[in-house]
Amino acid sequence: xxxxxxxxxxxxxxxxxxxxxxxxxxxxxxxxxxxxxxxxxxxxxxxxxxxxxxxxxxxxxxxxxxxxxxxxxxxxxxxxxxxxxxxxxxxxxxxxxxxxxxxxxxxxxxxxxxxxxxxxxxxxxxxxxxxxxxxxxxxxxxxxxxxxxxxxxxxxxxxxxxxxxxxxxxxxxxxxxxxxxxxxxxxxxxxxxxxxxxxxxxxxxxxxxxxxxxxxxxxxxxxxxxxxxxxxxxxxxxxxxxxxxxxxxxxxxxxxxxxxxxxxxxxxxxxxxxxxxxxxxxxxxxxxxxxxxxxxxxxxxxxxxxxxxxxxxxxxxxxxxxxxxxxxxxxxxxxxxxxxxxxxxxxxxxxxxxxxxxxxxxxxxxxxxxxxxxxxxxxxxxxxxxxxxxxxxxxxxxxxxxxxxxxxxxxxxxxxxxxxxxxxxxxxxxxxxxxxxxxxxxxxxxxxxxxxxxxxxxxxxxxxxxxxxxxxxxxxxxxxxxxxxx
Amino acid sequence: xxxxxxxxxxxxxxxxxxxxxxxxxxxxxxxxxxxxxxxxxxxxxxxxxxxxxxxxxxxxxxxxxxxxxxxxxxxxxxxxxxxxxxxxxxxxxxxxxxxxxxxxxxxxxxxxxxxxxxxxxxxxxxxxxxxxxxxxxxxxxxxxxxxxxxxxxxxxxxxxxxxxxxxxxxxxxxxxxxxxxxxxxxxxxxxxxxxxxxxxxxxxxxxxxxxxxxxxxxxxxxxxxxxxxxxxxxxxxxxxxxxxxxxxxxxxxxxxxxxxxxxxxxxxxxxxxxxxxxxxxxxxxxxxxxxxxxxxxxxxxxxxxxxxxxxxxxxxxxxxxxxxxxxxxxxxxxxxxxxxxxxxxxxxxxxxxxxxxxxxxxxxxxxxxxxxxxxxxxxxxxxxxxxxxxxxxxxxxxxxxxxxxxxxxxxxxxxxxxxxxxxxxxxxxxxxxxxxxxxxxxxxxxxxxxx
Numbered sequence: 001x002x003x004x005x006x007x008x009x010x011x012x013x014x015x016x017x018x019x020x021x022x023x024x025x026x027x028x029x030x031x032x033x034x035x036x037x038x039x040x041x042x043x044x045x046x047x048x049x050x051x052x053x054x055x056x057x058x059x060x061x062x063x064x065x066x067x068x069x070x071x072x073x074x075x076x077x078x079x080x081x082x083x084x085x086x087x088x089x090x091x092x093x094x095x096x097x098x099x100x101x102x103x104x105x106x107x108x109x110x111x112x113x114x115x116x117x118x119x120x121x122x123x124x125x126x127x128x129x130x131x132x133x134x135x136x137x138x139x140x141x142x143x144x145x146x147x148x149x150x151x152x153x154x155x156x157x158x159x160x161x162x163x164x165x166x167x168x169x170x171x172x173x174x175x176x177x178x179x180x181x182x183x184x185x186x187x188x189x190x191x192x193x194x195x196x197x198x199x200x201x202x203x204x205x206x207x208x209x210x211x212x213x214x215x216x217x218x219x220x221x222x223x224x225x226x227x228x229x230x231x232x233x234x235x236x237x238x239x240x241x242x243x244x245x246x247x248x249x250x251x252x253x254x255x256x257x258x259x260x261x262x263x264x265x266x267x268x269x270x271x272x273x274x275x276x277x278x279x280x281x282x283x284x285x286x287x288x289x290x291x292x293x294x295x296x297x298x299x300x301x302x303x304x305x306x307x308x309x310x311x312x313x314x315x316x317x318x319x320x321x322x323x324x325x326x327x328x329x330x331x332x333x334x335x336x337x338x339x340x341x342x343x344x345x346x347x348x349x350x351x352x353x354x355x356x357x358x359x360x361x362x363x364x365x366x367x368x369x370x371x372x373x374x375x376x377x378x379x380x381x382x383x384x385x386x387x388x389x390x391x392x393x394x395x396x397x398x399x400x401x402x403x404x405x406x407x408x409x410x411x412x413x414x415x416x417x418x419x420x421x422x423x424x425x426x427x428x429x430x431x432x433x434x435x436x437x438x439x440x441x442x443x444x445x446x447x448x449x450x451x452x453x454x455x456x457x458x459x460x461x462x463x464x465x466x467x468x469x470x471x472x473x474x475x476x477x478x479x480x481x482x483x484x485x486x
Numbered sequence: 487x488x489x490x491x492x493x494x495x496x497x498x499x500x501x502x503x504x505x506x507x508x509x510x511x512x513x514x515x516x517x518x519x520x521x522x523x524x525x526x527x528x529x530x531x532x533x534x535x536x537x538x539x540x541x542x543x544x545x546x547x548x549x550x551x552x553x554x555x556x557x558x559x560x561x562x563x564x565x566x567x568x569x570x571x572x573x574x575x576x577x578x579x580x581x582x583x584x585x586x587x588x589x590x591x592x593x594x595x596x597x598x599x600x601x602x603x604x605x606x607x608x609x610x611x612x613x614x615x616x617x618x619x620x621x622x623x624x625x626x627x628x629x630x631x632x633x634x635x636x637x638x639x640x641x642x643x644x645x646x647x648x649x650x651x652x653x654x655x656x657x658x659x660x661x662x663x664x665x666x667x668x669x670x671x672x673x674x675x676x677x678x679x680x681x682x683x684x685x686x687x688x689x690x691x692x693x694x695x696x697x698x699x700x701x702x703x704x705x706x707x708x709x710x711x712x713x714x715x716x717x718x719x720x721x722x723x724x725x726x727x728x729x730x731x732x733x734x735x736x737x738x739x740x741x742x743x744x745x746x747x748x749x750x751x752x753x754x755x756x757x758x759x760x761x762x763x764x765x766x767x768x769x770x771x772x773x774x775x776x777x778x779x780x781x782x783x784x785x786x787x788x789x790x791x792x793x794x795x796x797x798x799x800x801x802x803x804x805x806x807x808x809x810x811x812x813x814x815x816x817x818x819x820x821x822x823x824x825x826x827x828x829x830x831x832x833x834x835x836x837x838x839x840x841x842x843x844x845x846x847x848x849x850x851x852x853x854x855x856x857x858x859x860x861x862x863x864x865x866x867x868x869x870x871x872x873x874x875x876x877x878x879x880x881x882x883x884x885x886x887x888x889x890x891x892x893x894x895x896x897x898x899x900x901x902x903x904x905x906x907x908x909x910x911x912x913x914x915x916x917x918x919x920x921x922x923x924x925x926x927x928x929x930x931x932x933x934x935x936x937x
Contacts, residue, residue: 004878067780097780194828201738204731208755208802211795215766218773274528281525294529301536303919305856307890308912311897312539315546315905347539350532378514380521401761408763410859415897435765435859442769442863448777460769464762471761 003059006168010055013172014048020176021047021183029185038190046189049196050179055172062167066160073156077149092146099142099150100157118151219464222448222457230451235458241421241432243441243452251455253462255421259431263342263417264406266427270346271402275353276395280383282354283361295358302351306411313344313416325428332428334418339427341417345409349402356401360394360478361387393477400474404467410435434459543909549655550910553691553706554646556616556680558597561639562629563589573633586622586629587614590644603683605676612673616680618645620700620707645693646686648705648903650677654688657902694910698871699892705903708896710911712870716786716886717855717918719874723790723882724797724854729847731794732801733836739802740809741831760799767796768860776864784865784885786874792864793854800853804846808839841933848926852919858890866891889915 022044029035036043071093078092106112142150183189227235230251238252278298282291318335321343326332364387372382388395418430419440441456448454507515564571566585568578591614598604598613621644629635645651649669652658660671680686697709743749771792775781781788812835820830861867866887874881887895889911896908 190826194826197828198738198742201734201742204734205738205743205752207731207735207795207798208752208759211759211770211798212755214774215762215770218770218778219766222773274531277524277528278532281522281529285522285525294533297536298529298532301532303852303923304536304539305858305890305915305919307856307858307893308539308543308916310858311893311905311908311912312542314897315909316539316542347532347535354532378518380518381514383521404761405763408765410763410765411894414859415894435763438765438769439859439862442772443865443867457769457773460766464766467761467763468758471758475757 003063006059006165009169010052010059010172013055013176014051017047017051017176017179018044019047020180021045021189024180024183025185025187025189028183036185037188042189042193043183043187045193046183046187047176047179049193050175051172053196053200054175055168058171059164059168062160062164066157066164070153070156070160074149074152077145077152079145095142095146096149096153099146100153103150103154118154215464219457219461222454223461226451226454226458229454235455239423241437243455245450245452249452251451253434253459255423256432256434256437256459257462258423259338259417259421260407260433260435262338262427262431263345263413263433264403266338266342267345267349267406268399268403270343271349271353271406272399274346275350275402276357278350279354279357279361283358284379284383284387295355298351298354300351301348302355306348306409307415309344309348310411310415313340313412317344318416321428331426332430334428334430336416336418336430337428338417338431341413341433342427344412344416345406348409348412349405352405353398353402356398357391357395360391360398363394364390393480397474397478400470400477404470404474407470408435408463408467410439414439434463438463543912546906547909547911547913550694550906550913551691552655552688553693554651554654554677554686554688555643556594556646556686557641557643558594558685559639560590560593560625560642561596562636563592564637567629567636568633573636575630575633578630578633581626583622583626586626587617590614590617590621590625590642593642597685598680601683601685603676603679603685605672605679607670607672608676612670613676615668615673616646616650616677618647618706619704620645645706646677648901650674650686651688651706652903652906653677654681655906657906694907695914698873699869699887699895700871701869702899702901705899705901705907708904708907710889710892710914712873713887713889713892713911714914715874715881716789716866716870717888719786719877719882719886720790720793720888721851721855722877723786724793724851725847727790727794728797728801728850732798732847733805733843735798736802736805736809737831737836740806741835742827756799756802759795760803764796764857765859765863767792768863770795771860771864782883782885784868784870784887785883786886786888787882788864789861789866789886789888790882792860793857796857796860797850797854800850801843801847804850805839805843808842808846809835811842812838838935841929841935845926845930845934848922848929852922852926855918855922856890856915858888858894861888861891862894867895869895889918 022040025036025038025043026033026040033040074093074096103112235251236253238250239254240250240252241255243249243251278294282295286294314336318337318340321337321340322333322335326334326337326339368386368390369382372386377385413433414436417433417436419432419436420430421432421437422429424431438456438459441453441459566589567581569581570577591610594617595610595613621642624644625642649658649663649666650673653663653669653674654677658666658669658674660674663669663671663674677686681688693707694709695714696711697707698712700706700708739749739752743752771788775788775791776783781791816834816838817830820834821827825833865885868885868887870885870887872885874884874886893908893911893915896904896911
């Protein structure tokens with residue numbers, strides 16, 4: 001039975017539980033609601049929840065455990081050196097799964113019968129060709145071990161699927177019977193239902209933690225694997241980046257970090273004054289009508305996908321900068337450059353800086369403005385000498401957040417900054433960033449056992465630590481400032 | 487501190503009239519005007535850049551919705567298409583698209599001779615190069631579906647190749663054609679004459695929305711079909727996964743959670759996750775869902791899981807804000823007439839907060855609709871020509887692409903015709919975003935309450 005069918009069965013049983021639970025409670029009170037502890041609806045919900053919750057847990061548990069158990073069973077087919085390296089084992093298991101899948105498809109298309117699929121041996125001819133006939137492309141010829149492992153995999157999978165259906169059904173049924181037996185007019189159904197709801201609510205709030213744990217685990221685990229293959233001193237201190245999938249690559253962080261910082265610097269030079277001045281204008285000078293039109297218009301920029309900015313950098317801004325500035329002055333002849341990417345990220349960050357600055361400027365108490373006007377200061381003097389100093393920590397915090405966003409930006413630099421890793425001061429030169437290299441090392445056909453691929457995880461780790469650090473500092477500054485006026 | 491910088495001679499002298507502004511006054515007024523001008527300039531710069539960006543994208547992309555199309559009668563030559571003449575499908579499948587291409591070329595040349603459309607220096611091969619590489623395959627499918635077409639003459643419309651198409655859109659000119667090995671100025675003159683004769687016309691291209699991606703050499707037949715399906719699958723899954731989870735987490739944190747270390751940890755996590763670069767979520771998806779969980783690469787399922795994790799913090803934050811906006815009087819009133827806390831939340835607070843929650847959800851969906859970076863890492867930039875199957879047949883587990891990823895993939899190709907396609911895809915993407923934002927605004931306007 002497929003997972004989808006199982007879900008349907010659970011839903012039907014839950015409906016049965018709902019109807020019976022409600023009926024039984026009503027019947028035991030002879031239809032008099034006043035006699036019952038809870039409203040009839042709660043007895044129904046109790047019945048349904050008792051079916052759904054345990055059976056779904058059982059199903060999830062089984063789905064997670066089954067592949068692990070099967071993998072353990074099949075270990076015997078692989079040579080010891082495959083079993084010991086986790087990467088090789090993952091690859092071998094992936095092969096087994098693909099062959100098993102191929103056999104399934106062959107059966108579904110009628111190219112093989114069940115018996116044939118079990119009897120196929122590599123000695124009788126190429127299994128790869130037979131599977132290619134039914135549209136399953138395999139990378140390499142199937143070895144006898146893989147084939148028998150795949151055949152066993154199919155057997156175990158069939159057993160596993162039957163076991164899964166039986167277990168889920170039994171758990172659902174047990175829940176149903178339990179709910180029916182326990183239901184009578186004195187049963188405190190509302191309390192029980194509310195307890196279950198509370199448990200589910202608090203469980204969903206842990207997803208945030210799980211996500212962080214997932215991020216940290218995947219970054220740290222693969223980074224550690226990378227550092228076993230490649231010395232960490234070279235990664236952090238080497239000044240060249242030249243990956244080579246044949247081996248012997250030089251994977252120094254420095255050029256990427258430099259490109260990232262340079263581009264972020266250019267972007268903040270664009271975004272900070274423009275964002276700040278538009279915030280000052282909107283907060284202090286603009287009439288409410290102008291504000292109500294201009295503020296959302298600026299925020300439209302934030303709603304446009306970054307790939308659109310990337311295309312703009314690639315097709316429009318890059319060539320303009322090249323033809324009008326870089327080539328006439330002899331600074332470079334590349335459309336993608338630090339300047340292109342930096343300017344576009346700067347534009348992208350304008351609404352971000354502007355709305356953060358707007359918030360902190362509005363948080364400055366009116367009394368301070370009034371005091372300043374009262375002793376004869378003009379608006380601009382009030383802004384310069386009273387409001388900005390008071391709002392400065394918030395503004396600095398906002399700038400740091402914008403910087404962190406610029407560092408983590410991917411699409412604009414991928415399309416606008418170039419791919420050459422260089423340590424250079426010329427802003428019209430193409431340079432590359434950490435995010436660009438993460439994308440280029442992880443896209444395409446990659447195998448997860450070479451340092452050239454795994455370096456992406458170390459780069460991701462660097463990026464994560466960098467942006468997290470900036471955010472923590474920024475939030476600390478912002479929070480400290482807010483306490484002053486509240 | 488400003489006093490120190492004032493020069494005593496700038497101060498108003500006793501003898502000066504109050505009606506004449508003093509030097510200092512003028513300087514201060516100038517500073518005032520300057521500040522205002524800076525502000526206006528900043529706003530003008532940002533809005534102008536936005537305007538320029540949208541205008542260039544639209545002017546580049548709007549032509550993607552039209553397409554130069556050839557229309558001519560095609561004589562289905564039985565000798566080429568069914569050499570044995572017994573209309574056996576199995577035998578006919580042996581005739582490849584090369585055979586069909588010949589049929590198309592012959593028919594087009596015959597039509598040109600008949601209508602006396604000719605330009606010196608255009609060989610028969612050059613005329614054949616007018617027809618998109620996509621047309622023979624389509625004709626072949628038509629014939630295999632209905633073998634009785636063989637021997638008949640049917641009206642067929644085929645896309646013109648990218649260069650011809652570009653000529654009518656101004657991308658290819660006589661000058662560029664001279665330098666281009668794929669097209670000659672004579673062919674362009676012929677194209678003009680064909681348009682006069684009505685064999686070739688430029689019209690609205692519905693295939694742009696339905697065709698799958700096409701290879702580098704035939705930009706004219708590349709479309710957004712697979713990308714739109716993939717995007718819709720992902721958005722549907724993101725809603726199904728993130729809305730219940732996000733709302734449940736927000737309700738717990740806002741209404742029930744005790745003040746303790748664990749709750750603090752969750753809150754810190756949520757605010758940090760909102761600031762993690764999107765590419766890191768892509769790494770997470772690759773490492774956890776694909777390498778560890780064994781889910782298929784480039785599938786909408788993995789894409790949706792990654793986008794869900796990215797959308798969750800924003801949904802939780804928005805939901806909490808709108809739960810907080812429900813006034814305490816509602817809660818106390820509900821508790822006062824004997825509701826339990828859970829009843830209070832689910833019967834009173836949540837319905838009142840629903841418009842705000844939905845608005846926040848739609849806005850966070852809109853931002854995940856445009857996400858590209860993480861989807862690249864989980865393999866969605868792959869070249870997918872097969873439509874994924876229906877949602878119940880496991881289509882979410884099959885390879886697909888998404889709109890923003892398609893933009894990226896096309897932008898990376900060398901033929902400028904793909905830049906037009908990419909801009910066109912952006913227009914479609916922005917149209918989706920516009921609709922979602924309008925819905926959010928309407929929801930907010932109609933249902934938002936102020937207490």
